[in-house]
Amino acid sequence: MTTTAHNGSAAGDLAARDADVIAGVEKLRFFPLTIAGGNGSEVTDADGRTLLDFSAAWTAVGLGHGNAAVADAVRDALASGCSASILSATHERAVLLAERLLQMIPGKPDRRVYLGHAGTDANDVALRGCRRATGRQGVIAFSNGYHGGLGLAQGVSGVHVESGGADAAADSVLLTYPSAALTDSEARTHIDQIRRHLQTQTIAAVIVEPIQSDGGIIMPHPEFLPALRQMCTETGTLLVCDEVKAGLGRTGRLLAIEHNGVQPDVVTLGKALGAGLPLSAVVGPASVLDEPAASALMTTTGNGASCAAGLVVLDELDDGSIIDNAAAMGEVLTALINQLRASDRPGARLIDEVRGRGLMQGLQLLPNGTDDALTTSAKAAFRAFELGLVVYPVGDGALELTPPLTISRGECVRGMELLAQALDDVAEGAVSDADIAPYAGW
Ligand SMILES: Cc1ncc(COP(=O)(O)O)c(C=O)c1O
Structure with missing residues (x-):
């Protein structure tokens, strides 16, 4: 299983320096993401690992990262x-x-x-x-x-x-x-x-x-x-x-x-x-x-x-073309989520509901075992990060999918594959309470 224990890595060192100097009051962290650069729907971390960003930095980069x-x-x-x-x-x-x-x-x-x-x-x-x-x-x-x-x-x-x-x-x-x-x-x-x-x-x-x-x-x-x-x-x-x-x-x-x-x-x-x-x-x-x-x-x-x-x-x-793209890719994302929900993958049983419009989609999760929905969503976001996808929990156990408005169909498919894997892994108990404990979230 992929893990991201950053000890000794550039990303780990940066995260440790951040903890020492940057005020906690302005942090909303769910996993140890560092960002060294970005291009379109992707970000690169301090170790050079590329992640697909399904949050668009909480929608701040609607035009994508590194827009020329x-x-x-x-x-x-x-x-x-x-x-x-x-x-x-x-x-x-x-x-x-x-x-x-x-x-x-x-x-x-x-x-x-x-x-x-x-x-x-x-x-x-x-x-x-x-x-x-x-x-x-x-x-x-x-x-x-x-x-x-x-x-x-x-x-x-x-x-x-x-x-x-x-x-x-x-x-x-x-x-x-x-x-x-x-x-x-x-x-x-x-x-x-x-x-x-x-x-x-x-x-x-x-x-x-x-x-x-x-x-x-x-x-x-x-x-x-x-x-x-x-x-x-x-x-x-x-x-x-x-x-x-x-x-x-x-x-x-x-x-x-x-x-x-x-x-x-x-x-x-x-x-x-x-x-x-x-x-x-x-x-x-x-x-x-x-x-x-x-x-x-x-x-x-x-x-x-x-x-x-x-x-x-x-x-x-x-x-107008990015607005049209948001509408079209929103449909692609919804179809992929519904396809996943209807599948017999282990993670599919964690999906309660899909809500949203265009490229603002929410995947409401269900409690998993002894975890409530909120913890399940925190674990799913953590595992998605380990696999190479940035997605954040919102509300009472939902995952927010708000990629850049410029996202392509191929990136939607790749992101949903990563998310499906993350949900499978969470359903099978791959993420522990200790893994997410350092990240206070909301
Ligand atoms: C609907 C809405 N309004 C206002 C804000 C606050 O914006 P900012 O964080 O840029 O101050 C947010 C941030 O998440 C938001 O989602």
Whole structure:
């Protein structure tokens, strides 16, 4: 059996140095992955081992690793002395990026774009702006939602609140996400609960993921998002759609919420927007994003290098072929998963359900022996890593499959072969509790 005891290897040495110097608070580790380089859907570790990346660095590299057009654009921007900041001076790349986002993302007239560093600050700024614009303090978010790792965005994140990682934000409430797993009548009960909160006229905004991703790739019930749009309109509440992970082509449309026929008031973007560089955006009404001036300042937001990367990403999305590829490869992946599930391989019995859209697929696992589903997914991800596949656990025992939007059919097949082997090995007890003990995960 392949093992990856890195003791004495370059990867092992790097992991040990990392443990000594890099803060634990910013790590979400499931196995000892080191990265020395990457190309397309593959990464190379510090020992020169190549792994297929079915996470796209948690979707940050939608265009794939080492994208040449991004590298050229960023190099040009830096070499030409591009602006490091939009705080006190403007520059062409930032204005162009904002203009193009406004063209691509549908909405009412008189909108603005906030350029930020990460999904976290984008959501924080969006929610603060909604509070100010409406004069209300309340925020509705959903259990199992994830909107960020700091501040208000963390405070309305169900994933972390439930795990005790952060205090809930004041005046916020976490309600049940009416998911596709519910019956119509159950979904309506939860929609009615949201309505009752909105009717108090104290809620500034509802923040919602069109597919809950870190919560376990949970799909919305078909009635949920259209009903939410209507209830928000009726109660003067702003609808903030967090497209940080599901947006920008991943589901086979530019925005994931397009599948639900809903137009939000505010859209937040991040991850893939910067192609691996720090870049996020909020697109929303001027009334939410213009005032008070100078109230959301970070020196290097809107810097020329990040904007240069963002412009390449928007070019690729405008061209449309990577969005079509995401839709087509999503079907390939789903078919391969269903084929595996129907097989008589030992690992097939660990698969409970497949959920998702396009290149955002979740494989819900079942408990294995004395292990609950969460432990089973951690062991499956660990074994997949040993075999050469990067895939992360999310939610309550799901594996998240979110490869780069550029992935090929052959890579989908190869990745699923590795995943099938990993599940077989886990089903047969190949991964011990001690193997995964060093990795705290979520
Ligand atoms: C839906 C969603 N929103 C916001 C965030 C936070 O983004 P970031 O980690 O870039 O701050 C994430 C990150 O996982 C996310 O999945």
